[in-house]
Amino acid sequence: MACPWVERHEKDTPTVISEEAVARVLAGTDIVQLVGRYLPLKPSGRYYKALCPFHNEKTPSFIVNPERQIFHCFGCGEGGDAIGFLMKQERWSFPEAIRSLADRAGISLPARLQPHTGGGTGQSERARPGLLEIHKSTAEFFLAQLRHPTIGAPARAYLKGRAIPDSVVEQFGLGYAATSWDGLLRHLVRRGFSKKQVEEAGLALPRKESGGAYDRFRNRLMIPICDPTGQIIAFGGRVLDDALPKYLNSPETPLYRKGAHLFGLHLAAPAIRERGSVLVVEGYFDLIALHAHGMPHTVAVLGTALTAQQIALLRRHATRAFLLFDPDPAGIAAARRCVESLLNSGLEWRVILLPDGEDPDSCLRKRGPSAFADAVAQSKDLMEFLLDRKVSGFDLTSPDGQANAVNTVLPLLGAVENEITRQRYAEKLARRVSLSNEAIVRELNLQVRGRKRDAMPPSLQPRGLPSIEWKLIHLALHHPGAAHRVREGVRPEELLDRTLRRIFQYAILGPEAGRAAIPLAAMEPEAQRMLTELLATDLEEYEGEEAIERALTDYLTRLTLRRTREQGEELRRQIDAAERAGDHAAVAQLQAQFLALGRDRTRPHARAVT
Ligand SMILES: [Zn+2]
Structure with a gap:
């Protein structure tokens, strides 16, 4: 099946x-x-x-x-x-x-998806496998171009000039897009992709006049951008000379959204988790330089501001993040724009300032790893860094200057959700502007008053009060002896909750019953959620076999009572109807059934666990 x-x-x-x-x-x-x-x-x-x-x-x-x-x-x-x-x-x-x-x-599945699958449909779900194949083929093509004795020579010379070793070229899968107008396009068409697919992947642009197309990336060093599992989803290309634009990235495609990815995360994740910290840089070569110098816990944002999505990605792997944004005005403005989401992300943020406004790549090349390590050691807390920058523009010897400085900074402080952290920064601000702590806190409280407090943290327990049906299925899933009795004592149609009924049929009556790991993908999402809740909730409220037995008997009895009550009500309705119709034979028969139901009800439900 x-x-x-x-x-x-x-x-x-x-x-x-x-x-x-x-x-x-x-x-x-x-x-x-x-x-x-x-x-x-x-x-x-x-x-x-x-x-x-x-x-x-x-x-x-x-x-x-x-x-x-x-x-x-x-x-x-x-x-x-x-x-x-x-x-x-x-x-x-x-x-x-x-x-x-x-x-x-390492398991091979039958019926491999063909490269042309879903191409040109415009539906991202269907387009994705084809798009991944195109990117993979493209990276292979760029790599072959880089290695070509004559075609790849300028790019290899460029890499040598930047002191990027072969091992790093290999690690990042760097390649070269040659000067040809349609070398990649022709290669991909030969590999079975359509022109439309190549355009959809953002690798070719349509020619307006002739209806043809040409390669987007030409005469550039090519850097594959990967998703967290290492699949290539886009490319960045850098010119080899001073031409503009210096960098050209893939456009947004069904695979790639700007600001949704972190460059290098698939390579950096293990090192980030190991250290608990991450270095965040702006560009490709900053990242490549840091990886090459033994700092593999580095990712690049490929933009001027971290997005909320990127912050969430970082938070999954690290507890502390070092920003290596250029300490120039543009870089600071960028940091300010995202400061609110940064401060409340639960990560500890620090800013590393490199000497003379250098970027990590040039700093490492000119001054070596020790100068870089010094800069890391002198990193500043992000908020303190921002407070310092904001306040430094005011004349703090005058009351007006003090007041203006405080008013400029308070919105930033007010954005901090954690009360203890907020108070700590308020103290620092007070010292910085030489005002009393109380004055700052009073102003700050006015800022944050009325904002609703954080919700209580959810505990590791199911939401809402579990029903008898839920408890019965929970027992059956966790206790083989109970499963046997629940299978015998409960009929699926008795369960009022449709999702629980589905779980009962699939995981307790079905062929998956009794397995520790039940395959879930065959079930609807709602049933998956409820089944994992049942499986993840511990049996701790029952201590010992006897307690389980007592609980089981109690639940089964209550379910039986509910059933007989409902049947009794139904029989009463039928008896009433038969009496109104004057059908005395039917009345007698229904009354006999009703009495039998009463006898069932008084019979105890307990039975030994087999
Ligand atoms: Zn959740």
Whole structure:
């Protein structure tokens, strides 16, 4: 039997992935390792905990359960298995997620997607596999051009001039786009891609007059931009001389959105997690220089301001971030623009100022790693850095100057949500402008008054009061003996909650029953969320077999009572109707049924656990 999930989606994709293949891929995948590539997981008892990537929170309510191979968030309710995690995290379709897992686990799946799949449809979900293939082929082409004895010579000379070793060229997959107008386009068409697909990937531009197309990147050193799993999703190209624009990036495509990615994150993530800190630079070559000088915990923003999405990406891996933005006015303005989201991200931010306004690349080349290390050691807290810059423009010897300085800075302080941090900065400001702490705090309190307080952190417990139905299924999922009795004592149609009924049929009556790791992808998202909640919630309220037995008997009895009460009400309605119709035979028969129901009700439900 094919996986029902895939069957429903067959119309959209030409692949059918069997249930057996799904099980094989899941068996070859460890969800802890998978999730750990995206989030810093901390062991907590039998689970791993992290801040949820799917909603904004300050206390972890996201758990990964290695035994069940599931994740669940008690804050927002998201949950699923390894496939579901990738689908949500990467916004991939089911086939894309399972292919990625299969590739990593070294499992080959039948019916490979062809490069032309979905090309030119304009639907990002379908276009994605084709687009990934195009980017991969393009990177291979650029690399071959770079290595070509004559064509690649100027680019190799440029790399040598910047002292970039071959190992780094290889690590980053650097390449060269030659001067030809359509070398890449012709190569890709030969590889089976259509001109339209190449344009959609942002690698070629249409010619207005002739209807043809030409390569977007020409005579540039090419730098692949990857997603967190290392798949190429865009390119950056740098000129080899002083031509303009110095840098040219891929346009936005279904794969690539500006400000949504961090350059180098797929290479840097393990080092960032290991150190707990990350160096954030602006450009490609700053990052490449730092990696080449033994600082692999570096990412680049490829823009002048960090976006909220990029901050969220950093927060998943690090607790402290060092900004290496150029200390020029433009750089500071950029830092100010994003300061609010920075300050409340839960990360500790520091600013590294390099001597003489140099960028990391030139600093390392001219002064060497020790000068750079000195600058890191002298890094400043971001807020203190900003306060200092803002205040330094005022004459602090005059009362007017003091007042103006405070008024300029207070909105910045007021943006800090954490009260303790805010007070700490207020003290620093007071010292800096030589005013009393009380005066600053009074002004600051006026700024933040009325803003609602943070919500209570969600605990690692289900939201809302669990129903009897929920508790019965919970017991059955966690206790094999209970599962047996629940299977015998509960009929699916008795369960009022449709999602619980679905879970009961799938995970307790179905072929997956009794397995520790239940494949979830075949279920609807709502059922996945509830099932992972059931699986992730501990059985702690029952201590010992006897307590479980008592609880089970209690729940089953209450379910039976509910059932007989409903049946009794139905019989009464039928008896009333039969009496009104004068059908005495029917009345007698229904009354007999009603009495039998009463006898059932008084019969005890308890039975030994087998
Ligand atoms: Zn969540």
